[in-house]
Amino acid sequence: MTISLTINGKRQELDVEPDMPLLWVLRDELGMTGTKFGCGVSACGACTVHVNGEAMRTCALPIEAVADAEITTIEGLGGDGPDLTKLQQAWIDHQVPQCGYCQSGMLMAVSSLLSENPNPSDDQIDAAITNICRCGTYPRIRAAIRSLATV
Amino acid sequence: MKPTRRQLLIGGTVVGGGMLLGYATLGSSRPERAQALAAGDGEHFTTTWLKIDPDNKVTVYVPHSEMGQGVHTSMPMMAAEEMEADWDLVEMVQAPADDVWANGPLGRGYILGQTPIPSALTGVVDASFFKIAEMMVGQITGGSTSVRFTGQYGMRVAGAAAKEMLIRAAADKWNVPESELTARLSHVHHDASGKSATFGELAAAAAEYSPPGQPTLKDRKDFTIIGTSRQRFDIPAKVDGTAQYGVDVQRPDLKIAAIRQAPVFGGSVKSFDGSAALAQRGVTAVVSTDDGVAVVADNYWRAKQALELVEVEFEDGGNGSVSTESIFATFHDNLENGDAEEDVEIGDAVAAMADGGNVVEARYEVPFLAHTCMEPMNCTVEITGDKADVWVGTQDGLSTRNVIAEVAGLAPENVTVNTLMLGGGFGRRGPSASNHVHQATKIAMQVGGPVKLVWSREEDVQHDYYRPAVAAHMSATLDDAGQPTAWVNRYIRKDEPAEASHIPYAVANQSIRYVESPVHVPYGAWRSVAHTQHSFFNESFVDELADAAGKDPFDFRMSLIEDKPRHKAVLAKAGEEAGWGTPLPAGHARGVALQQSFDTIVAQVVEVSIDETGSPKVHKVTCAVDCGPVVTPDGARAQIESGVIYGLTAALYGEITIEDGAVVQENFPDYEAVRLAETPEIDVHFLHSDAPFGGLGEPGTPCIAPAIANALFTLTGQRVRSLPLQNHDFKAGPRLASAAD
Numbered sequence: 001m002t003i004s005l006t007i008n009g010k011r012q013e014l015d016v017e018p019d020m021p022l023l024w025v026l027r028d029e030l031g032m033t034g035t036k037f038g039c040g041v042s043a044c045g046a047c048t049v050h051v052n053g054e055a056m057r058t059c060a061l062p063i064e065a066v067a068d069a070e071i072t073t074i075e076g077l078g079g080d081g082p083d084l085t086k087l088q089q090a091w092i093d094h095q096v097p098q099c100g101y102c103q104s105g106m107l108m109a110v111s112s113l114l115s116e117n118p119n120p121s122d123d124q125i126d127a128a129i130t131n132i133c134r135c136g137t138y139p140r141i142r143a144a145i146r147s148l149a150t151v
Numbered sequence: 152m153k154p155t156r157r158q159l160l161i162g163g164t165v166v167g168g169g170m171l172l173g174y175a176t177l178g179s180s181r182p183e184r185a186q187a188l189a190a191g192d193g194e195h196f197t198t199t200w201l202k203i204d205p206d207n208k209v210t211v212y213v214p215h216s217e218m219g220q221g222v223h224t225s226m227p228m229m230a231a232e233e234m235e236a237d238w239d240l241v242e243m244v245q246a247p248a249d250d251v252w253a254n255g256p257l258g259r260g261y262i263l264g265q266t267p268i269p270s271a272l273t274g275v276v277d278a279s280f281f282k283i284a285e286m287m288v289g290q291i292t293g294g295s296t297s298v299r300f301t302g303q304y305g306m307r308v309a310g311a312a313a314k315e316m317l318i319r320a321a322a323d324k325w326n327v328p329e330s331e332l333t334a335r336l337s338h339v340h341h342d343a344s345g346k347s348a349t350f351g352e353l354a355a356a357a358a359e360y361s362p363p364g365q366p367t368l369k370d371r372k373d374f375t376i377i378g379t380s381r382q383r384f385d386i387p388a389k390v391d392g393t394a395q396y397g398v399d400v401q402r403p404d405l406k407i408a409a410i411r412q413a414p415v416f417g418g419s420v421k422s423f424d425g426s427a428a429l430a431q432r433g434v435t436a437v438v439s440t441d442d443g444v445a446v447v448a449d450n451y452w453r454a455k456q457a458l459e460l461v462e463v464e465f466e467d468g469g470n471g472s473v474s475t476e477s478i479f480a481t482f483h484d485n486l487e488n489g490d491a492e493e494d495v496e497i498g499d500a501v502a503a504m505a506d507g508g509n510v511v512e513a514r515y516e517v518p519f520l521a522h523t524c525m526e527p528m529n530c531t532v533e534i535t536g537d538k539a540d541v542w543v544g545t546q547d548g549l550s551t552r553n554v555i556a557e558v559a560g561l562a563p564e565n566v567t568v569n570t571l572m573l574g575g576g577f578g579r580r581g582p583s584a585s586n587h588v589h590q591a592t593k594i595a596m597q598v599g600g601p602v603k604l605v606w607s608r609e610e611d612v613q614h615d616y617y618r619p620a621v622a623a624h625m626s627a628t629l630d631d632a633g634q635p636t637a638w639v640n641r642y643i644r645k646d647e648p649a650e651a652s653h654i655p656y657a658v659a660n661q662s663i664r665y666v667e668s669p670v671h672v673p674y675g676a677w678r679s680v681a682h683t684q685h686s687f688f689n690e691s692f693v694d695e696l697a698d699a700a701g702k703d704p705f706d707f708r709m710s711l712i713e714d715k716p717r718h719k720a721v722l723a724k725a726g727e728e729a730g731w732g733t734p735l736p737a738g739h740a741r742g743v744a745l746q747q748s749f750d751t752i753v754a755q756v757v758e759v760s761i762d763e764t765g766s767p768k769v770h771k772v773t774c775a776v777d778c779g780p781v782v783t784p785d786g787a788r789a790q791i792e793s794g795v796i797y798g799l800t801a802a803l804y805g806e807i808t809i810e811d812g813a814v815v816q817e818n819f820p821d822y823e824a825v826r827l828a829e830t831p832e833i834d835v836h837f838l839h840s841d842a843p844f845g846g847l848g849e850p851g852t853p854c855i856a857p858a859i860a861n862a863l864f865t866l867t868g869q870r871v872r873s874l875p876l877q878n879h880d881f882k883a884g885p886r887l888a889s890a891a892d
Contacts, residue, residue, distance in 0.1 A: 017453075038527070039818055074392035075392050099525065100386070135793050
């Protein structure tokens with residue numbers, strides 16, 4: 001069946017099974033590999049994107065559940081231009097990534113948190129950012145988020 | 152006599168002292184081949200690892216894989232420092248998987264027992280070393296060796312040699328003495344006349360000279376790049392989704408394979424029926440890899456879904472009744488009754504034990520651990536005629552090339568391995584841990600065109616090369632003053648590094664012996680390798696001795712390292728920064744551990760409490776680190792933070808158990824990882840000592856488990872002798888009297 005959705009502002013018509021997870025539509029149908037496969041059971045967050053502005057894990061999210069939605073992936077986080085968002089720049093300033101594999105999902109999760117709550121407390125950060133990073137970049141993630149706090 | 156081209160090329164093999172004669176004897180000419188493989192018009196390799204362009208760009212070929220440890224930046228920093236290159240003009244390239252860039256320094260480190268190489272030895276050609284180094288023909292990124300060996304004995308020497316050659320070229324060009332020339336910021340200057348030339352302008356002439364075998368290295372106090380925090384080259388692509396990992400490879404007509412492996416290690420496919428899977432949309436093949444069945448499709452999810460429809464019968468290889476219980480029962484039986492091989496014998500520990508005194512005995516165990524790199528195992532192979540192209544994230548591209556050549560029956564030089572970013576390594580992507588590479592090759596041999604094998608997380612957890620489960624029987628005796636007079640350790644399995652089981656403490660009589668007790672579960676290198684288990688055993692047991700002696704565990708350790716100034720300084724620094732002995736909030740306690748690994752000494756002091764569920768909560772980890780000079784301070788700190796958190800996950804949660812010969816755990820929900828909320832404050836202090844460059848990728852990991860266990864003993868009176876901590880019940884909470892100490 002044909003499913004339509006908007007990815008990074010671009011309308012897409014896709015002939016895929018309705019139960020194919022959004023992650024594999026992005027990676028293997030559209031060749032958008034910035035969004036990562038980590039666990040397949042929504043446990044690690046490597047596959048996080050924005051669905052209508054909200055962070056969602058996509059490795060077990062059937063595409064039919066997001067039909068007609070506005071999807072933003074890491075490739076579209078900074079909009080159309082070459083400039084990085086303040087969030088991405090903070091990641092560079094704090095030298096956050098190590099292997100970097102989880103960081104697309106991390107950035108999407110943090111971006112969603114900050115858009116809802118520009119000045120989160122430590123407890124709010126802990127509750128919202130549950131993605132796994134096996135390199136242990138968490139201290140820098142926390143520092144980078146704090147550096148963006150508006151108050 | 153002006154050197155001939157041939158002599159030059161042989162001389163050009165000098166990237167680290169003694170390599171010159173060795174490779175000349177072997178008749179190999181690395182720069183010549185590097186030139187042929189990688190140099191463009193007008194570009195010249197001054198040594199194997201450095202290339203200077205006419206436009207003055209310096210490219211450093213890094214023979215190590217980037218997995219977040221920053222090696223793609225630290226290696227060029229070490230070369231640029233000695234070369235006097237302008238950092239803004241330095242770029243890096245991942246060296247191709249070719250034995251031109253095999254890392255002999257690692258081989259030398261291993262052969263010399265992973266100890267720093269005395270300067271007197273550098274330049275001495277040892278025939279047996281070269282024999283073994285050549286046999287290794289590896290490109291290993293592991294063993295915390297990049298800075299320690301490749302950087303210290305390769306990159307720095309290569310940079311210094313290049314600088315001397317450039318200066319000589321300028322001296323000849325301007326007809327002035329070399330002594331009047333200086334190199335600064337990618338230029339050679341003759342200050343007396345005001346002449347200057349860029350490295351790029353001098354490179355072609357410089358390449359005509361034979362590189363000096365023993366170039367003069369800079370004094371550490373003159374470093375301007377080493378010791379400064381530079382932005383890592385690999386990070387920008389990791390914040391916008393453009394970094395290319397193995398799993399991201401795209402090729403025309405790429406097929407994707409999902410695999411189900413024989414659940415029992417050593418098992419194999421007896422029979423399978425893939426007809427139902429073949430009827431599914433997008434599926435093009437169902438094939439056996441002998442150890443598993445793979446479905447090949449146009450999309451990973453389609454392959455994975457169809458895999459569920461494959462009827463398959465597996466053999467268990469005779470291991471179908473093995474369990475964690477049976478493995479540990481065998482370990483303990485072998486430790487009591489097996490023949491123990493000598494590791495360390497000092498004095499007569501058995502006699503000293505027989506003399507009595509205050510005898511302390513304990514049995515320790517640690518479980519199997521999986522690596523769970525964030526990027527599941529994957530490998531892309533395309534076989535065309537007698538050639539293969541491969542895309543993979545690997546800790547050793549060169550050995551991976553040889554694995555594929557062997558499996559596919561191809562000549563190694565016909566296999567091109569493209570090493571991509573690694574989404575985590577930790578030892579899982581090392582040369583001997585390559586089941587996924589074998590499988591991808593076998594699949595590609597059966598289907599046309601490029602095939603990317605992608606493992607599920609479940610396959611990753613259940614078919615790893617695990618940190619071994621092992622056990623130790625420890626005993627010691629204390630004299631009337633509470634000082635240990637004998638230390639006896641009988642442990643399972645001698646592993647690398649060889650010295651991991653040794654203790655730094657002054658105990659006059661030591662008997663450390665091991666018993667081999669093979670299991671069917673595959674073993675591999677896991678971040679810090681044997682230090683993970685031995686540090687837990689030794690640093691917990693020395694804490695037990697302190698308690699038996701009625702002494703403070705910090706003071707007790709200090710009293711036993713009087714003759715080890717580096718250890719003393721590190722432990723003292725950790726104690727000072729953590730405020731050892733100062734009051735803590737009620738219900739909190741500190742613990743300490745000390746471990747030398749990979750030429751780096753680390754002490755950690757942790758602060759813990761017990762939460763309302765009875766689980767340990769780690770509040771703060773204070774680390775003191777002596778790795779000699781620090782190449783890049785921010786990156787060094789990141790490695791220690793990373794090592795601590797990797798070890799914390801293992802200490803709190805890490806346990807792979809075996810039932811019916813197979814792994815029980817499947818995925819992150821039952822093989823948990825520490826997340827942001829559980830991350831303690833990590834405070835890192837470097838000693839900046841005069842010691843040689845030490846490793847940093849692994850030394851952050853060993854101390855954390857024993858330090859927490861020791862803190863929990865102080866807090867609760869419960870001695871933890873097995874991991875993970877989640878198997879222990881701390882609901883009884885703090886023991887009131889001593890916790891307030």
